[in-house]
Structures are given as structure tokens and as C-alpha cells.
Amino acid sequence: MSETRPESRLERKERTRRAILDAALELCEDSSLVALSLRQVAGRVGIVPTGFYRHFESIESLGMTLVDESFASLRAMLRDVRRMDRDFSGSFAVIVDRSVEILVEHVARQRAHFAFIARERTAGPPAVRDAIRHEIDLCERELATDLARIPGTDAWSGEDLRILSNLIVHAMVSTAESLIAAAGRPAMEEQIAATARTQLRMVIIGALQWRSRAGD
Amino acid sequence: MSETRPESRLERKERTRRAILDAALELCEDSSLVALSLRQVAGRVGIVPTGFYRHFESIESLGMTLVDESFASLRAMLRDVRRMDRDFSGSFAVIVDRSVEILVEHVARQRAHFAFIARERTAGPPAVRDAIRHEIDLCERELATDLARIPGTDAWSGEDLRILSNLIVHAMVSTAESLIAAAGRPAMEEQIAATARTQLRMVIIGALQWRSRAGD
DNA sequence: GTCGTGGGTGAACGTCCGTGCACTCAATGT
DNA sequence: ACATTGAGTGCACGGACGTTCACCCACGAC
Known part of the structure; x- marks a missing residue:
């Protein structure tokens, strides 16, 4: 028989909170x-509607918590990319391939979180929208400092870095959206990944050529 | 005094329909x-809730109509870009500058339509989402055939074209979203436009170099 | 001039919504 | 052992929702 631990009060509360989220x-x-x-959520969890208020004061504040959690996933992914980046520090091609691979993996594993970000970024309550926009901004800035660190990029100005990061981040957001829409069909996922790899390569080649021929 | 025409029955109906949209x-x-x-909409228009059904059978079908109208705006914009493209057929720099300028103009003039597409693309009812996704797909295909027509791009395969179009369209969608978020502050709009110009140039330069150095 | 069509009305329905309030009762701190 | 706390309950409310139906009555066809 399964030895069921008594489960403390705090644990119990945390379990319900998780179930709500x-x-x-x-x-x-x-x-x-x-x-x-609120009633849909409470119903699904199996508590009475008013019970919801023991954990969140409104759907919107629940949404803010989900933003935090979703970006925790995303930051974990970026940490993976960055670690790989340091370890291999190989050619661009290798970095690109591994980065896209990590993105595909994380989207598959955290589909709900990525879908949440993609959706509420444009459609959520204003406070949620702003929070997501701000987090994505931070991602762009982090990418910019990462890009500045890899060799062979000395020619880029701070402004160039910002612009390039913006382009890459938005391309990856689009890729994530496509992966979510592909809904687990592996062939389609591989096609999307291949597209993303090529796009990243094109962008990087373009950016590397950028400074040496700023005009036409 | 203003000579008020009697206004026929059909005109009257069309006026209400427009007001609802x-x-x-x-x-x-x-x-x-x-x-x-439905009641919010009816209230804003100044008709009784049930009056709504004289024009649309549901909010969702109203949404489908809004998708059609919004992409009519967008296609008008693409027509402008294409026309300019033929007339000038100048350097890439000129084409990029004019294209971004046209985008900024159209977003400013049709803010509501572009915002609608950006939002419902990810958050709308499934049917609406699919319709928008399909329309954007068509835009990518059109852009691909346009790109194939401009000189100096013979090296691109069909697949390259598809990938490049996808990248450019999504970059422009992101730009449009930023412009909408900028909400009419001219300094910020100019900054966004400048970013978009640089990104387009980077992408095109990268794509042109692409075939001649397909490896690392 | 008569009459049918159809855009718009108004009341009513059943359902779901958020929220307030008084309650229970097991886990906890003393 | 006892008192306290707080997650979850149960009920009730006022309001918004989609949809139904029978009803108007001006316009336009005849």
C-alpha cells in the first residue's frame, strides 16, 4: 500500500495553488x-468559486503570476543556450544549430508556457501585456550583451547590436509560434527548425557584412 | 441648411452594418x-441587442468580416509597395526606405485594422486565427514571387525564397506591432522605422551573400 | 392606394458571472 | 488539552450574457 504522508497545511495550500495555475x-x-x-478555473480545480480568493485576488493577478512562471521557463532556456555558447564557442553555424535545437526542445516541453506568452503578449489584460513586453525587452538586451562577447563582432555599434537583437528575438518568437501551431507533428517541426536555422544564418551573415558596406 | 437626402432602405442598413463593424x-x-x-456592440451602436442578428449571425462571423476588411487594407498597402517597386526599380536601399515609409503610413492610417490582425492572429476564435494565418501565408507567397522578379537574385532557390519571405514578413509584422504600441508618438515611430530599415538591409545583404557561402 | 418585406423593438427566459458573508473543521502553536 | 487560524464551503444577490418570440411601422414594389 502507498504510504501517504500526512501532508502539512502549507503543502496542501501550495498544491491547490499549483492546480489553479x-x-x-x-x-x-x-x-x-x-x-x-474565475468560476471556470475553480470548477476545473474542484473547489468552490469563492475558494479562489484564498490564493489570488483576481484573474489578472493570477495572469501576472503566470507571466513570471512562463519567463522563468524561458530564462532557463536562455541559460542553456548561453552555457552551450561558452562551452563550444565554435563557429556560428554550430552555435546556430544548437540554439535552434534548444528552442525546439524547450517549446516542446513547455508548450503551454510559450503559447501563453505568445497569446497574452498581444491579447492579455493591459498589465499583463506590459509585463510581457518588458520581459521581452530584457531578453533583447541580454542577447545584445551576449552578441557583443563573441569574437569577430567588434565593428557593431551599440545601436547595431540593439537592432540585431531585436530582429533575432522577434524571429525566434515567430519560430516559437509556428512550432506551437505545428502542435507536435514532427515533420512540420523539423521543417520549421530548418527554416529558423537558415534565417538565423542569413541574418548573421548580413549583420557581419553590415558595417563594411553601410551604404547601398 | 444641409439638404438631407431621404436615404434609402439599403443605405440605412449598410450604415448600421458599418456602425456595428x-x-x-x-x-x-x-x-x-x-x-x-454582442450586447456591448449593440449598446455602442445604439440598437437593441436582438437587432444585431439582422446583420451578423454571431460575434465570430462578424470577426471573419473584420478579417476580410483588415486584409483589404493590408493588400492595398502591398499594392502601393509593389507599384513603387516597379516605378523606381532602383537600388535595394531605395526600395527598403520607400517600403518602410509606406508601412509606417498605412499603420498610422489604419491603426485599428492592423491592431486587430496582430491581436486576433494569436488570440481570436480558432476560425479567425486560421483565416488570418492563411492570409499571412498568402502574403509570404506573394512576396516570394516579387523577390524572384528583382534582378540579382537568380541564385536563390524556391526554398530560399520561401524562407526569406517568411523572415521579412514576420519582421514587418513585428514592426507593425511596435508602431501600434508607439501609439502615435512621432519620435518613437521614427526610431522604429529606422530600426526596420536597418533590419531589412541586414537581411537582404545576408540573403544575397547566402548562396555564395552556404556553409559556415 | 394597398400590402408585404424587413430593420428595429421590448419583454422575458435561463445561464453564467463576480462577490459578500457566515460557516466548518482539521492542522497548528502554545 | 485548548484556542487559534485559515483553506475550503454553501448560499444568496444583482447584473450581464445569448437567444426566443411577438410585435411594430416605414419603405418600396405593385
Whole structure:
């Protein structure tokens, strides 16, 4: 027989809280936070509607928590990319291939979180939208400092770096969206990954040529 | 005094229909179609809720109409770009500058339509999402055939063209989103436009170098 | 001049919504 | 052993929702 530990009060509360967050993430998958009701979430979790208030003061504040959690996933991914970056520090081609591979992996494993970001970025409550926009901004800045560190990029100005990071981040956001839409069909996923690899290479080659021929 | 024409029955109906479409476009601006209620729309227009059904059978079918209208705007823009393209057929730099200028203009003039596409693309009802995705797909294909026509691009394979078009279209979608977020502050708009110009140039330079150094 | 069509009305329905409030009762701190 | 706390309950409310139906009555065809 399974030896069931008594489970403390705090543990119990945390378990319900998690259940609420998971239920919300799942329920708004085919609409949006702004169309999600407290009663739906409570119903899915198996508590009475008013019980919701023991954990969050509104759907919107729940949304803010989901933003935090989703970007925690995303930052974990970026950490992986950066680590690989340091270890291999090989040619651009290798960096690109591994980076895209890591993106595909993480999107597959954290589909719900990435979908949440992609969706609420444009459709969430204003506070949620702003929070996501700000986080993506931070990602761009981090990428810019990473790019500045790799050799052979001395010619880029700070402004060039910002512009390049913006382009790359948005291309990766688009790639993530496509991967989510592909919904696990492996052939389509590989096609999207291949597209992303080529795009990244094109962009990097273009950026490297950029300074040496700024005019036409 | 203003000579008020009697206004025929059909005209009257069309006027109400327009009012409904405009009201819906405006009302869902800070949420999404999926959070828009028939009663809100009717209230804003100044008709009774049931009157809505004389014009649309549901909010979703209204949404499909808005998709059509929004892409009519967008196609008008693409026509402008293409026309300029033929007339000038100058250097890439000129084409890029004019293209971005046209984008900025159209987003400013049709803010609501572009915002609608950007938002409902990821957050709308499934049917609306699919319709938008399909239309953007068509835009990519059109851009690919346009790119194939300009001289100096013979080295690109069909696949390269598809990948490049995808990259450019998504970069322009991101630019449009930023322009919308800038909400009419001219300094910020100019900054975004400058970023978009540089990104387009980088991408094109990269793509032109692409075939001649396919490896690392 | 008569009459049918159809855009718009107004009341009513059942359902879901967020929220307030008084309650229970097991885990906890003393 | 006892008192406290707080996660979860149950009920009730007022309001917004989509949709139904029977009803107007001006326009336009005849």
C-alpha cells in the first residue's frame, strides 16, 4: 500500500495553488486570459468559486503570476543556450544549430508556457501585456550583451547590436509560434527548425557584412 | 441648411452594418474578440441587442468580416509597395526606405485594422486565427514571387525564397506591432522605422551573400 | 392606394458571472 | 488539552450574457 504522508497545511495550500495555475494555463489555451472566468478555473480545480480568493485576488493577478512562471521557463532556456555558447564557442553555424535545437526542445516541453506568452503578449489584460513586453525587452538586451562577447563582432555599434537583437528575438518568437501551431507533428517541426536555422544564418551573415558596406 | 437626402432602405442598413463593424473594432481594441459581447456592440451602436442578428449571425462571423476588411487594407498597402517597386526599380536601399515609409503610413492610417490582425492572429476564435494565418501565408507567397522578379537574385532557390519571405514578413509584422504600441508618438515611430530599415538591409545583404557561402 | 418585406423593438427566459458573508473543521502553536 | 487560524464551503444577490418570440411601422414594389 502507498504510504501517504500526512501532508502539512502549507503543502496542501501550495498544491491547490499549483492546480489553479495549471488549470488556468490549460483553460485559456483556446481563448485568452480576458475571456477566462474565475468560476471556470475553480470548477476545473474542484473547489468552490469563492475558494479562489484564498490564493489570488483576481484573474489578472493570477495572469501576472503566470507571466513570471512562463519567463522563468524561458530564462532557463536562455541559460542553456548561453552555457552551450561558452562551452563550444565554435563557429556560428554550430552555435546556430544548437540554439535552434534548444528552442525546439524547450517549446516542446513547455508548450503551454510559450503559447501563453505568445497569446497574452498581444491579447492579455493591459498589465499583463506590459509585463510581457518588458520581459521581452530584457531578453533583447541580454542577447545584445551576449552578441557583443563573441569574437569577430567588434565593428557593431551599440545601436547595431540593439537592432540585431531585436530582429533575432522577434524571429525566434515567430519560430516559437509556428512550432506551437505545428502542435507536435514532427515533420512540420523539423521543417520549421530548418527554416529558423537558415534565417538565423542569413541574418548573421548580413549583420557581419553590415558595417563594411553601410551604404547601398 | 444641409439638404438631407431621404436615404434609402439599403443605405440605412449598410450604415448600421458599418456602425456595428466600427464599434466592434473599437471595443475589442483593449481585450479581444473572444471577450467581446454582442450586447456591448449593440449598446455602442445604439440598437437593441436582438437587432444585431439582422446583420451578423454571431460575434465570430462578424470577426471573419473584420478579417476580410483588415486584409483589404493590408493588400492595398502591398499594392502601393509593389507599384513603387516597379516605378523606381532602383537600388535595394531605395526600395527598403520607400517600403518602410509606406508601412509606417498605412499603420498610422489604419491603426485599428492592423491592431486587430496582430491581436486576433494569436488570440481570436480558432476560425479567425486560421483565416488570418492563411492570409499571412498568402502574403509570404506573394512576396516570394516579387523577390524572384528583382534582378540579382537568380541564385536563390524556391526554398530560399520561401524562407526569406517568411523572415521579412514576420519582421514587418513585428514592426507593425511596435508602431501600434508607439501609439502615435512621432519620435518613437521614427526610431522604429529606422530600426526596420536597418533590419531589412541586414537581411537582404545576408540573403544575397547566402548562396555564395552556404556553409559556415 | 394597398400590402408585404424587413430593420428595429421590448419583454422575458435561463445561464453564467463576480462577490459578500457566515460557516466548518482539521492542522497548528502554545 | 485548548484556542487559534485559515483553506475550503454553501448560499444568496444583482447584473450581464445569448437567444426566443411577438410585435411594430416605414419603405418600396405593385
